[in-house]
Amino acid sequence: xxxxxxxxxxxxxxxxxxxxxxxxxxxxxxxxxxxxxxxxYVLLLAIGYRSGATAPVFSDRPPPPAGGPxxxxxxxxxxxxxxxxxxxxxxxxxALSVQVAKRRGTLDPGAxxxxxx
Amino acid sequence: MRPRTRVTLxxxxxxxxxxxxxxxxxxxxxxxxxxxxxxDRAVHHAVLRGTPNVVSSVNFDQRAFDTLGEELILLxxxxxxxxxLRVVRSEDERGGATHRxxxxxxxxxxxxxxxxxxxxxxxxxxxxxxxxxxxxxxxxQGGVILGTAIHLLYLAGDYPALQRLRPIPVFExxxxxxxxxxxxxxxxxxGASPAGRVPALNTAVGxxxxxxxVLLLGKFFEQALLIREHPPAGDPREPA
Numbered sequence: 001x002x003x004x005x006x007x008x009x010x011x012x013x014x015x016x017x018x019x020x021x022x023x024x025x026x027x028x029x030x031x032x033x034x035x036x037x038x039x040x041y042v043l044l045l046a047i048g049y050r051s052g053a054t055a056p057v058f059s060d061r062p063p064p065p066a067g068g069p070x071x072x073x074x075x076x077x078x079x080x081x082x083x084x085x086x087x088x089x090x091x092x093x094x095a096l097s098v099q100v101a102k103r104r105g106t107l108d109p110g111a112x113x114x115x116x117x
Numbered sequence: 118m119r120p121r122t123r124v125t126l127x128x129x130x131x132x133x134x135x136x137x138x139x140x141x142x143x144x145x146x147x148x149x150x151x152x153x154x155x156x157d158r159a160v161h162h163a164v165l166r167g168t169p170n171v172v173s174s175v176n177f178d179q180r181a182f183d184t185l186g187e188e189l190i191l192l193x194x195x196x197x198x199x200x201x202l203r204v205v206r207s208e209d210e211r212g213g214a215t216h217r218x219x220x221x222x223x224x225x226x227x228x229x230x231x232x233x234x235x236x237x238x239x240x241x242x243x244x245x246x247x248x249x250x251x252x253x254x255x256x257x258q259g260g261v262i263l264g265t266a267i268h269l270l271y272l273a274g275d276y277p278a279l280q281r282l283r284p285i286p287v288f289e290x291x292x293x294x295x296x297x298x299x300x301x302x303x304x305x306x307x308g309a310s311p312a313g314r315v316p317a318l319n320t321a322v323g324x325x326x327x328x329x330x331v332l333l334l335g336k337f338f339e340q341a342l343l344i345r346e347h348p349p350a351g352d353p354r355e356p357a
Contacts, residue, residue, distance in 0.1 A: 002149070006142035014131050021127040022120065048156065051149035056160060056171035059251045063164045064157075072156035073163070073171035081176065081187045084257045084326060088194040091333045095201040098340055110120075 005046035013039030026097040026107045030090060037086050044079045048072030168315050173255045177318040185303045188322060192296045195329040199289070202336035223274035231273025238266035246323030247316070256319040260326025268334055285335055292328035295321050 016036030023029040048071050056073040064070060101107050118126075146152045163174035176184050246259030270279040299321040306314045 002147040003139075003142045003145070005148050006145060007139065010135060010138040010142070014135060017131065018127065021123055046148060047145065048153070049149050050151060050153060050156075055253060056156070056163075057169055057253055058164065058171070059169040063160060069151065070156065070160060070171070072153050072159075073175050074155045074159050077172045077175035077180065080172065080255070080257055081184060084261065085187050085190050085194070087261075088191045088198070088329060088333070091337075092194045092198040092201070094337070095198040099201050 005049070006043060009039045009043035009046060011039075012036075012042060024108050024110065026100060026109060027094065029109065030093045030097060033093070034086065034090055037082070041079045041082065044075040044082075048075035169251050170249060170253065170255070172253075173249045173315055173319060176255065176257075177315045177322075181303050181306065181314070181318060184318070184322070185300065188296065188299050188325065191329060192292070192325065195292065195332060199332055199336055202340055204339055221274035221276065223272075228273045228275070231269045231275070235266060235269045238262060238269060242266055242323075242327070246320060249319045249323075250315040256322030257326055259319075260323040261330060263323065263327035264330025264334070267331065271338070283331055283335055285332065288328045288331050288335075292325055292332065295325035295328065299325065 013036050016032045016034075016039065019032030019035065020029050023032060050069050050071050053069040053071045056070040056076070058067065061067045097107060100112070104112060106112065159175050159179060160171050162179060163169075163171040166174065166178060168174035168178060242259050242263035244259075245254035245262060246256055249255030249259060267279065267282055270276075270282060299318060302314075302317050302321060306318070
């Protein structure tokens with residue numbers, strides 16, 4: 001049972017990829033990319049989890065070994081920056097979708113043709 | 118490629134990926150186990166350098182150059198989105214006359230709550246940025262709170278007040294200055310003593326993330342108002 005959190009991360013990633021592959025709408029594709037990305041958050045946090053541990057903040061208690069175990073701060077820091085950067089990249093992709101909708105009048109990736117005037 | 122072919126191809130690839138991924142996870146240390154070599158070293162160094170919040174210490178001290186790269190990704194993504202969403206003059210002229218930005222009709226409760234929460238949320242954002250080295254928080258989280266705080270006015274239906282509170286050119290300049298400050302601080306801090314590094318970098322990131330969010334949301338709002346040139350009757354966000 002100890003691999004269930006890791007497998008969940010892989011499942012979320014594949015579910016998002018399935019959405020990207022079968023999508024009929026660019027906004028839907030962007031959202032599916034966000035889902036794919038959240039698989040990496042789950043994986044990172046699952047790797048950093050430690051049973052019975054608390055947050056890695058020592059403003060009100062002593063650091064380990066005296067204060068007990070803490071979860072892995074490295075993966076938390078990576079997840080944190082990933083979320084913020086991911087949000088901005090999502091905004092960029094949505095901006096691209098707005099432009100596509102304006103110029104081509106469609107959001108269906110199947111209906112888009114290259115070099116169409 | 119036809120949809121059916123595409124799904125078949127995806128199924129084959131997904132099956133392979135799933136097999137590899139499952140095989141890989143079986144080799145990982147057990148979930149919740151006590152083997153965390155990175156965590157032990159990061160915590161040790163954070164304590165040595167006197168930063169109680171280890172996540173902030175990792176972001177702005179131990180991996181500061183890495184964060185610099187992520188920061189520049191954030192900056193370039195925000196710039197690109199703003200450039201893409203720029204309102205072209207012809208669109209502006211076509212859409213400009215058809216709508217007027219007056220206060221929308223929202224319930225008084227929502228209006229009052231929006232205006233009351235605005236200063237509180239801004240204060241919370243500043244606290245989370247400023248106290249990120251000591252307690253849970255930091256520049257990224259606080260920046261998001263700061264950036265979304267002023268959009269409480271939008272929820273409260275007061276779009277003109279939001280526009281007064283949010284002069285886009287000021288936020289553009291502030292974001293650029295914050296990004297430059299982050300680069301300079303990160304370069305200046307390399308090899309120097311760690312004292313003061315984490316709070317300074319935290320503040321620069323907080324300002325930049327906040328400005329980026331305000332800019333992006335502002336540009337998307339402009340687009341939404343442009344595209345909804347002929348809004349359906351009774352849309353609460355579009356005053357008649």
